[in-house]
Amino acid sequence: MTRGNARVWHAGDDLVARYADGSLPEPDAWSLEKHLEGCTECAVRVSRAVRGTAPAALLAEVREAVLAAAAPPVARPLVPAPSPVPGPRRAARLLWAAGPAVRGAWLPAVLLVALGAMALGFGGGFHGARALLLAIAPVVPVAGVALSYGPHADPLYEVVAATPAGGLRLALTRTAVVLAVCLPLLTLTGLLLPASGAPAAAAWLLPGLALSLATLALASFTGCRTAAAATAGGWLCAVLAPVPAAPGGEATQRLAEQLSRCLDGAGAQGAWAAAAVLSAVLLAARRPAYDRLPRR
Template identity: 95%
Template sequence: MTRGNARVWHACDDLVARYADGSLPEPDAWSLEKHLEGCTRCAVRVSRAVRGTAPAALLAEVREAVLAAAPPPARSLAPAPGPHRAARLLWAAGPAVRGAWLPAVLLVALGAMALAYGGGFHEARALLLAIAPVVPVAGVALSYGPHADPLYEVVAATPAGGLRLALTRTAVVLAVCLPLLTLTTLLLPASGAPAAAAWLLPGLALSLATLALASFTGCRAAAAVTAGGWLCAVLAPVPAAPGGEATRRLAEQLSRCLDGAGAQGAWAAAAVLSAALLAARRPAYDRLPRG
């Protein structure tokens, strides 16, 4: 080492050469690396020496091969043409949209219409309102987690993964099922059941609660808890109802859970609290929830 004064020193050629070939003892290497943080002159000399070693030459060849095989930046950032871009968006939307979940939602809607107008079941609206809030919950459970993505660990580690990916897929699930099921409910006979849009806030609140709970238990377990809780609440009076009274009891229970400013205000508060808990639990989604 050479010293210009008590505070400034520069690495000698022997020190640089021994660092480059890996023969320099670790304490001296650490000292040199610390010095290179503030000395451009020595950093340039050490960099030149390291580039002249065999491992550096091999790494340079690998780098050139990778860059040669990669697409040009302009090409990689340009939006894909029509159908290809749509296919990518559909894939990113999640398994719940591109898989069996969407046909299942359509089957629920068409089944309710068939019961009401083909089978003469005038209480189909009450039955659909009981099921509708758990449909987006099921979509959320199918859209995020190791079971949903073969490359889940890789995706979750990217900037677009974690909670951002879960929220994106939840938004897609809600955008599909909310209007479809609400329109279907609107077309069904009322028969004493709550309004067609009465389930929207409960559906949103249950979806957010599922995401918040998923940070503790995983998506599928959280969906089982929230969906099961809702179904137990609305179906509790049905088994004890006398013959022919089951659908009327169901409509009455739905009215308690959905009708009125009090019930809707409670669901709105539940949605806000779930969103706040979800925001507080955001780092948990970076630790790869289990399911």
């Protein structure tokens, strides 16, 4: 058959029949399939021949059965959903939904720090309870960050990390939950304790935020637990260094003086604010690293 000056080739009936019943050699079948991409007439003929074979009839029956099984059920009157169960069970579900940031041993540890400081300050008559609390408070959110993100903290970490909500976004979410729990609790505890020469109860907020962001930034290089150990250890060494050398009875005073150097005044707080900003900038630059965070 010709069209103009070009010869137009069409598959013969024997070729179509052999293709339909599967007896056509593979090279010839590939050639025919390539031809069908541009020839509507042959494609219709081959499709009609294939539908007439036994396997095609069986596939049609299977298709009808699948469609029948997937058909929507008969519509039923809508029944209002029961209202959420109030009380402790609902609160427990909300607490579990917050993730590993507030589950496990970390939340009891925060409560233990707060209650222990109150017991020392009021039950034990320890005048340096606020100073001791301010020394420990900045590392509490750091520990929470380390314990709330990573394969060691979440059994579904591999699944969640592969979703759009994983990576740095998930780490920031867990960190926000950690900070939302410990910042008000520990600050309120500090307000209730006598000052005794220690800095203000809220003086640790900027250092706590800066250390948490620094932990997240450093974690992009080393992993969460190693980064938390570095930042928390550095802070504790800085504030506790003068204490062992203090004469008997003056350890609390030395700790309060060291905390005042680290926390009090516009200069100290400005330095912590700058550290928080720099850590945030580094964290933003290292965001892709959270897609392959070390398993440590």
